[in-house]
Amino acid sequence: MKLYHSPTSPYVRKVMVLLHETEQLQDVELETVASTPVSPAAPLLSKAPLTKVPALERSDGPTLFDSRVICAFLDARAKAGMYPEGSARWDVLTLEALADGILDAALLMTYEARLRPEDKQWDDWVEAQWVKIDRACAVLNQRWxxxxxxxxxxxxxxxxCALGYLDLRHDARGWRKGNDALAAWYAEFSARPSMVETRPPS
Ligand SMILES: N[C@@H](CCC(=O)N[C@@H](CS)C(=O)NCC(=O)O)C(=O)O
Structure with a gap:
């Protein structure tokens, strides 16, 4: 299998952490690509029409995307139980959706600052993305x-992976403030070998 990869993509990191945790790293070749909404990576064009990473090319079926589909596939392949059966499954899927929602908002903020011409940037819109992230972090801290x-x-x-991305790109916003339990959990979680091995270059 070939994973279209970027070392700074938090969605790719989800897949990489899962590969580490389920001991499937050796089954996947990595191809690093740089893809943005305005500059799609050429190798992705024929494989993944949305031209986003991660995408997982397989010899026995079509290329898989996005990160949730790839993670569910790799979990089933390893019979690892990272998406448990029963009612716990809905909790896991909801939690993953919440984390991915944080990422979606955070990535939009990054693109706004890095890709959009300065005179077209919209501060209120950027702040509205942060409000979503802030609210989601508070819910994680209170309920999860x-x-x-x-x-x-x-x-x-x-x-x-979502909190790691906030540290990477939006550290100055200070997501830990008022979220002590979540911050303490992340300090421990981010020390797992799978998280250390997949830390993005700063
Ligand atoms: N929902 C997708 C999001 C993937 C995504 O947005 N990846 C970014 C890199 S972090 C990308 O490839 N962006 C290129 C683009 O938006 O065209 C997933 O979970 O895989």
Missing amino acids: MAHLSGPLDMGQIAVG
Whole structure:
């Protein structure tokens, strides 16, 4: 299998952390590409029409995207149980969606600052994205700590990668303020070998 990869993409990191945790790294070749909304990576054009990473090329089926589909596929392949059966499954999927929503808002903020011409940037819109992230972090801190402290699952991995991305690109916003339990959880979670090995270059 070939994973279209970027070392700074938090969505790719979700897949990489899962590959580490489920001992499937050796089954995947990495191809690093740089793709942005205004400059799609050429190798992705024929594989993944949205030209986003991650995308997972397989020999026995079509290329998979996005990160949630790839993670579900790799989890099933390894029979790792990162998406448990029963009612816990809906908690994990909801937690992953919340973490990915943080990422979506944070990535939009990054693109606004890095890609949009300065005279077209819209501060209120950027602030509105941060309000979503701020609210989501507060909800994680208030309602999800018991789940986050339980056995490893895909929801936890997604939250770890989302908070790591906030540190990478939006550190000055200070997501830890008022979220002590979440900050303490992240300090421990980010020390896992799978998180250390996939830390993005600063
Ligand atoms: N929902 C997608 C989001 C993937 C995504 O936005 N990846 C970014 C890199 S962090 C990308 O490839 N952007 C290029 C683009 O938007 O065209 C997923 O979970 O995989």
